[in-house]
Amino acid sequence: MTTLNGIGLITGAGSGIGQATAVAFVREGCQRLTIADMSASGLQKTTQLIKSLDAKTQVLELLVDVSNQDAVNNMVKKTVETFGQIDYAVNVAGVTCRDRSLASDYDIAEFDRVHSVNARGLLFCTQAEVLAMRSQNPRVTSEIFDPRRGQRGSIVNIASTCGITAIPNIMPYVVSKHAVVGITRSFAVDHGNDRIRINAVCPGLVDTPMLVQRKEMERKFGNEGDQQSTVGEPPLGRNAYPEEIADTCTFLSSSKASYIHGSMIMADGAPNVAQWEKQGFVPEENFKKHVSLGFLAAAVFPLPIDQLAGIKLPAGINASEWDEFHDSILIDEMARCGYLGTVWGINGGATVGGAPLSVYANQSQKQKYLAPLLRGAQRHCLMITEPDIGSDVGGMTTTADKSKDGKHYVLNGQKKWVTQGRWATHALCAARTGGPGPKGVSVFIVDLSTKGITRTKMENSGVSSSGSTFVDLDEVLVPAENLLGVENKGFEIIMSTFTHERLWVGITALRLCRVALEDSYKHALKRETFGKPLFENQVIRQKFSKMAGLIEPTQFFMESLVHRSVRTSPLEFSPLAALLKVQAAHNLEKISRETQQVFGGLGYSRTGAGARVEQISRDVRVLVVSGGSEEILQDMIAKSLKKLAKL
Known part of the structure; x- marks a missing residue:
């Protein structure tokens, strides 16, 4: 199925991301395409690649310096004259710095050179493309025949992770890519009503000629690896291929992305998660x-x-x-x-x-x-666990007493290990309203800005960016209408929450098993020891077969439980969800150890190819304990299954 059956325009198409995008466009059905670059040989190479893929494709090659506004306007004019209109534009053309220095030492001429191409050039392209697209009628593509989703055109600008953050010693490049982000967002705000979608892709390190040029410069100036050390090693363990960024551009250009507008799409192998874990929170912009x-x-x-x-x-x-x-x-x-x-x-x-x-x-x-x-306007957390009360919810000591006028409940107590507690605006808080045991527990919706609430960040072995929090409740007034459900019937609410949480933990633990297995397997294939790949050692192959033997049966069990989750009574499903949680977390403990053994020292490092395995080794214990410890759940499972067997 073709996804791009209109007319495309790609700048910087002589190599790297631009060349890969041109090929991707043709692969996805674009048969009329303008490719622009300053390298004639690069354009010829791109045309050869296109023709080898589809000889019928009409290609217009244009030598264009995007820093020249007249040249850009002429590029757009010739494209419209040749093909009739422009449906998709991808602005890739850009340059990097010729040298590296502190921001305070950069020569203004170098700043102007980089800025004239990356910022001014992109502005010229976006302006000319928007003006051309505004005069066109909205199109409905063949793969999604829905008039409501028609568009006059789509523009994708290539920014960079440097446009979101900054790395040292290449200030002109960083500033220019921040400008790309600003230009994209401004045009998106101003021209959304014109049914022209405008987005940007922010790649991290990509294996392109520009990256080779940058690495040569780093070696020359003695600061090799500055960018990698600053942004972090991608958990995928490698740089991006140009084709991967091209596929992102292709998707954003297509009608399949008809509701994505004004977005900065990070295509960086997810080094962000490592940074977020290190800093202890997910930035608000990314949450939004x-x-x-x-x-x-x-x-x-x-x-x-x-x-x-x-x-x-x-x-x-x-x-x-x-x-x-x-x-x-x-x-x-x-x-x-x-x-x-x-x-x-x-x-x-x-x-x-x-x-x-x-x-x-x-x-x-x-x-x-x-x-x-x-809608993200409120952020909620769940407050059940207490300093001395975990799985034994019936032993809860936090109290909620009715005020004399009956308009409020007064909460007193402490809650611990509250995920997202640091930045949550509201909480579902369990407290005792009646006698001892499970039948005296209720659940309340609590505004966390209420007087008497003190929140303290908790320092744990792992999950640093989860917002784990200790909460003190001192004479906290909660409106009576914030009682969730029926008074003294909160235990049912808590147990239903635990049941889905245990399914959630089981699914999560299984995926982390696969992540650790995947990373260690890739490492074993390319790591050489004593003259041969690590995987060629029988003892290593046996580790992988044993790990697969743990994962696959549990995966089948998990999928069967997902199917049964809405078709089985809570009484029957709850022990099975607990069983999955116990088994999957137990598997992850074993696989975490074995994959670290495969990696050796790399599995103990927070950066590099073993970074995800190292992180999992610190996170695994919380999956074993959260939602009910292994020992308590196994006892509950046995009792529940015995009870069910008598039904």
């Missing part, structure tokens, strides 16, 4: 992007369809079609990054705090708390 793509709302299960007005779910899936398997896929894919703290820090509150609201909140509470949560 996560929300805008629908991932936060989708983390609440069961999905509160009546509260989703205006929210687009991932992949454009209709809310009425979102089921338990979509939920499991989202959990699995979130964990693929290998950094559990980031996953919990960005999605954990919605998963554990949103689900009880979706099931037990009344309509007024849903409108006041659930709807804002789904």
